Amino acid sequence: MSSCFEPMSDLIPGLPEDVARECLIRVGFDQLPTVRRISRQWREEVESPDYSRLRRAEGLSRTVLAMVQAQPEHVEQGPAQKHSSASTAANGGGPANKYRMVLLDPVEGRWAPLPVLPGPTGSLPLFCQVAAVDVAQGRKQLVVVGGWDPESWAPTDSVYVYDFLSGTWRRGAPMPGPRRSFFATAAVGGTVFVAGGHDEEKNALRSALAYDPESDSWTALPDMAEERDEPRGLCVGGKFLVVGGDPTPAQGRFAGSVEAFDPATSTWSPVQEGVLQDGACPRTCCVAPGEERMYMLRDGNLVARDGGASAAWRTVASVPEDARTASTVSAIPDGRVVVIGSGCHGGDQTVYMLRDDEAGKPASWLRAPAPPEFSGHVQAACFLQI
Incomplete structure (x- = not known):
């Protein structure tokens, strides 16, 4: 039975295996399906548990x-x-x-x-x-x-x-x-x-x-x-x-x-x-994976509540006016919070990110560019x- 994969003796011809593997773990998250189809060796590489482990170890997971x-x-x-x-x-x-x-x-x-x-x-x-x-x-x-x-x-x-x-x-x-x-x-x-x-x-x-x-x-x-x-x-x-x-x-x-x-x-x-x-x-409640701090929007503000039955909500920052009609709020484990919304119902969505773990520093929003x-x-x- 014929194979759809081309035979390859090396992961990347002409490169030592460890160098080739370093190249493969740097593939963008949206290119993994394409890489997997290149050859049988590449498919086995990206499907192996070591591939994910190496990406995390090198700080390349996103x-x-x-x-x-x-x-x-x-x-x-x-x-x-x-x-x-x-x-x-x-x-x-x-x-x-x-x-x-x-x-x-x-x-x-x-x-x-x-x-x-x-x-x-x-x-x-x-x-x-x-x-x-x-x-x-x-x-x-x-x-x-x-x-x-x-x-x-x-x-x-x-x-x-x-x-x-x-x-x-x-x-x-x-x-x-x-x-x-x-x-x-x-x-x-x-x-x-x-x-x-x-x-x-x-x-x-x-x-x-x-x-x-x-x-x-x-x-x-x-x-x-x-x-x-x-x-x-x-x-x-x-x-x-x-x-x-x-x-x-x-x-x-x-x-x-x-x-x-x-x-x-x-x-x-x-x-x-x-x-x-x-x-x-x-609807806007969220928690970062692996954490217990809860966020939500309230009265135009991002508020947070740490774990515990008696915990109180605290105000983190005022949300930019062009995102207060929020469609979603999401938290990342490193203390970042992403708010996606618009200035009015039916408006184009804007994306803002804020970091909530820098003690003593004023909260500031960074707008993430969103192509049309x-x-x-x-x-x-x-x-x-x-």
Whole structure:
């Protein structure tokens, strides 16, 4: 049987193996699929656990923000877009186009689109959720869960998984149970957790699920203590945190409480009251991977809360006016916080980054340049290290 790979005796002809390996570990995060297709040797190299270890040891791994972002207006749009704009605005978003996955390295200001989703529209579902997971041998994958069909607006149970080494999407096992919207999602280790939201009759849900991308299987979890529609999902201390949300009889009146699921014991902690102010929307809450400090936007300010039941919120910095209608807030483990928003509903998105770990220094925002093709509304995001 013939091979699609050219035979090669060296990783890079004419170079010692250690020098060639030093070259390969410096490949950009968006070029790994191309490198993998060059030869069998290169594929084996970038798929080996040592490859990821060497990149980390050399400080070459990058923390990037994966965003579900609207394509710009000049890109060809499907017939549903005339209607979805009104729907998105009604839910606090910006202009609704086809949505695609985009990567941003906020430190270097580097943008890269991922391949479009297979299918007739090529669009990710509206209002879908995204989480990043670690799978076998340190491979990274993005898992996109649920949302609305971009043509019919019907809630979907769809799951899409993107593999960074192969550079391809695949369909995952559908999400079981009622088709839910506006639920909490977060990854803890290699598992994606889903909780709350509302069903197709607008009933708030207490149910929760877990998805394992490696086995492509779903597991039902114990129910939460409370109904939670439009909650926020976070990973804190190895637990799945479900923040805020509202019950069926009180839609739009967000609770300030939190519930946490511990995968080690498969149990929910008692409800913790007063983490947020009652009535505060949890949509902008975020936590850096591996940390417990929580951030969110409140009254035009970025505020932070350290771990602990009695911890108080503190003001970190005033958010620039052209980003206060924020679509997403994300935190990086080194103390940086990224805010993506606009000056008004429907405006072009701006990207700002702030460092929150420099004691005694005034907080200052650094604006990350966003080319026009990456100025669309961001409806969901998560950080990962490649």
